[in-house]
Amino acid sequence: MxxxxxxxxLGGFTTTLLLTACAFPLALVLGCVVAICRISPxxxxxxxxxxxxxxxxxxxLLLIAVLLIFGLPDAGVLIPLFWCLVxxxxxxFAAYVCETIRSGxxxxxxxxxxxxxxxxxxxxxxxxxxxxxxxxRAMVQPLGTILINVALxxxxxxxVGVDELTLETRSFNLETAExxxxxxxxxxxxxxxxxxxxxxxxxxxRKVRVLR
Amino acid sequence: xxxxxxxxxxxxxxLFAAGAVPLLASCSGGSTRTAGNPAYATLDQxxxxxxxxxxxxxxxxxxxxxxxxxxxxxxxxxxxxxGFGMMNPATGKITGFDIGIAQLLAKYLLGTPEVDTITxxxxxxxxxxxxxxxxxxxxxxxxxxxxxxxxxxxxPYYVARSGIVVGADGPQVTAVRDLADKxxxxxxxxxxxxxxxxxxQARAVVFEESSQCAAAVRQGRVQAWSANTxxxxxxxxxxxxxxxxxxxYGSSPFGIGLPKDDPAFKQIVVGFLQRIAADGSWRRLxxxxxxxxxxxxxxxxxxxGSVPGS
Numbered sequence: 001m002x003x004x005x006x007x008x009x010l011g012g013f014t015t016t017l018l019l020t021a022c023a024f025p026l027a028l029v030l031g032c033v034v035a036i037c038r039i040s041p042x043x044x045x046x047x048x049x050x051x052x053x054x055x056x057x058x059x060x061l062l063l064i065a066v067l068l069i070f071g072l073p074d075a076g077v078l079i080p081l082f083w084c085l086v087x088x089x090x091x092x093f094a095a096y097v098c099e100t101i102r103s104g105x106x107x108x109x110x111x112x113x114x115x116x117x118x119x120x121x122x123x124x125x126x127x128x129x130x131x132x133x134x135x136x137r138a139m140v141q142p143l144g145t146i147l148i149n150v151a152l153x154x155x156x157x158x159x160v161g162v163d164e165l166t167l168e169t170r171s172f173n174l175e176t177a178e179x180x181x182x183x184x185x186x187x188x189x190x191x192x193x194x195x196x197x198x199x200x201x202x203x204x205x206r207k208v209r210v211l212r
Numbered sequence: 213x214x215x216x217x218x219x220x221x222x223x224x225x226x227l228f229a230a231g232a233v234p235l236l237a238s239c240s241g242g243s244t245r246t247a248g249n250p251a252y253a254t255l256d257q258x259x260x261x262x263x264x265x266x267x268x269x270x271x272x273x274x275x276x277x278x279x280x281x282x283x284x285x286x287x288x289x290x291x292x293x294x295g296f297g298m299m300n301p302a303t304g305k306i307t308g309f310d311i312g313i314a315q316l317l318a319k320y321l322l323g324t325p326e327v328d329t330i331t332x333x334x335x336x337x338x339x340x341x342x343x344x345x346x347x348x349x350x351x352x353x354x355x356x357x358x359x360x361x362x363x364x365x366x367x368p369y370y371v372a373r374s375g376i377v378v379g380a381d382g383p384q385v386t387a388v389r390d391l392a393d394k395x396x397x398x399x400x401x402x403x404x405x406x407x408x409x410x411x412x413q414a415r416a417v418v419f420e421e422s423s424q425c426a427a428a429v430r431q432g433r434v435q436a437w438s439a440n441t442x443x444x445x446x447x448x449x450x451x452x453x454x455x456x457x458x459x460x461y462g463s464s465p466f467g468i469g470l471p472k473d474d475p476a477f478k479q480i481v482v483g484f485l486q487r488i489a490a491d492g493s494w495r496r497l498x499x500x501x502x503x504x505x506x507x508x509x510x511x512x513x514x515x516x517g518s519v520p521g522s
Contacts, residue, residue, distance in 0.1 A: 070427050073431035078432060081417070160419060160420070160424070161397070170334075170335055170400055171404070175358070175408075177356070177358045177359040177363075178338075179336060179339040182335075
C-alpha cells in the first residue's frame with residue numbers, strides 16, 4: 001500500500017527538507033540583525049529589536065503563517081505558498097535565534113573583552129576575533145534545537161496548502177484510510193531529519209567546545 | 213535586567229492587540245464570526261431534534277450499553293463546516309445537518325439529545341472509532357470501500373454533490389474537466405477526495421478552513437474552490453467577489469461511521485435512519501440546516517445500504 005504512494009510521500013519529504021533549508025538561514029540572518037539591534041548602543045534600535053522579539057515570540061506560528069499568507073495579498077504582494085511559509089518560519093524563528101545569540105554573547109566572560117581592549121585591539125577585532133567565536137561555541141546546541149523546531153514547524157504547511165510531508169501523508173490517509181500507518185511514516189520522516197541534525201550538532205560541538 | 217513594571221507590560225499587550233486585530237480581520241474578510249454568511253448564524257436544528265423519535269425495545273449491544281452507561285453520545289464531528297457542523301460563537305452551539313443527525317441519534321438511543329462532539333478532522337476518524345474514543349462519526353464522512361475495511365458505515369444519510377466557485381472575474385468553468393491544470397482550493401476530506409477522483413489533473417491546494425479557501429480565490433492564489441454545494445452556495449450568495457459556476461460533479465455519500473466490531477449496533481443505526489426518513493424528521497432537519505443555504509425543495513432521503521461499503 002505504501003509503495004503505491006512512495007513518490008508523493010518522498011516528494012513531501014523533499015519539500016519539508018527544502019522548507020527547512022530555506023527557512024533556517026533566513027531565520028539566522030534575520031535573527032542576527034535583530035540581535036545586533038538589541039545589543040546596539042542606539043536606543044530606538046534596541047526598542048525595535050525588543051518589540052520584534054516580544055511580538056513574534058509570543059504569537060503562535062500558525063497565526064504568523066496565516067497573517068503572511070492571507071495578509072500579504074491584501075497588501076498587493078502575491079508570492080507562492082511555499083515562499084510564504086518560508087517567510088513565516090524565518091520571521092518566527094528569527095526571534096528565537098536573536099535570543100540565542102544574545103545569551104551566547106552573555107556567556108562570554110566579561111574579562112575576555114576587557115583583556116582584548118587592554119592589549120589595544122580595535123572594536124571590530126574585539127567583536128570578530130574575541131567575542132563572536134566564543135559566543136558561537138555556546139550557541140551550537142540551542143541553534144541546533146531551533147533548526148529541529150524549524151523542521152517540525154514546517155508541518156504547518158499541511159494546514160495552508162504546502163505539499164510537505166504531513167500534507168502528503170494526510171492525503172495518503174484520506175485515500176487508504178490508514179491513519180496509524182500514515183502518521184507513523186510522517187513521524188519517521190521527521191525523526192530521520194532530526195536525528196541527522198542532532199548528530200551534526202554533536203559533531204560540531206565536539207570540534208568547537210571551549211574547555212573551561 | 214529589572215523586572216518589567218506592570219504599566220509597561222500593559223502597554224506592550226495593548227500594542228500587540230492593536231497590531232494584531234485589524235490584520236486578522238483583514239485576512240478573513242472581516243466576518244470570522246459567521247465565516248462569511250449571516251445565514252449561518254440563524255441555522256438551528258433544535259426544533260427538528262425536539263420532534264425526533266425515541267427508539268423503543270432496542271436490542272442490547274456492547275456499544276449501546278456503553279453509550280447508555282455514559283449517558284451521552286460521543287461523536288467525531290466538525291465545527292467549521294457551514295450547514296453541516298458549525299460552531300455559532302454567539303451562542304456556543306453547534307448547528308448543522310451532521311450535528312442534527314448526531315443529536316437525533318442520541319435522542320433515539322438515550323431519550324435525550326446529549327451529544328459530546330470531538331473535533332479531530334478527516335485524519336483521525338478511523339483511529340478514534342477503532343480505539344473507542346468516540347461511539348460514532350458524523351462528519352461529512354464519505355462512505356468508501358477502503359474505509360469500510362476499518363469501520364462500519366450506516367447510511368448514506370445524505371448524498372452531497374461537489375460544486376465549483378471561481379472569482380468574479382475568474383475563468384469560465386462549465387464542467388469539472390475545465391479544472392485540469394488549475395490550482396483548486398479544497399478542504400481535506402470529502403472535498404479533496406471528490407476532486408482527486410473527478411479530475412486528477414487539477415492541482416489540489418489544501419486549506420484547513422472554508423474561509424481560507426474563499427480568501428485564496430478572492431486573492432487570486434487559486435483559480436477555483438471546490439466543496440459541496442451547500443458550503444459554496446452559502447458563501448457565494450453573500451460575497452460578490454465569488455461566482456458560483458453551474459458545474460456540479462461526483463457524489464459523496466455521507467455515512468455514520470461506527471465501530472467495526474458491533475454489527476447489531478449498526479442495525480440499530482440503520483433502523484434509526486429509516487425511521488427518521490419515514491416520519492419526516494429527516495426532511496425537517498434538512499429544511500432547518502442545509503435547506504436555507506441551497507435552492508430547491510428538500511431531496512428524498514437516500515436509502516441506507518444503497519452504496520458500496522454501507
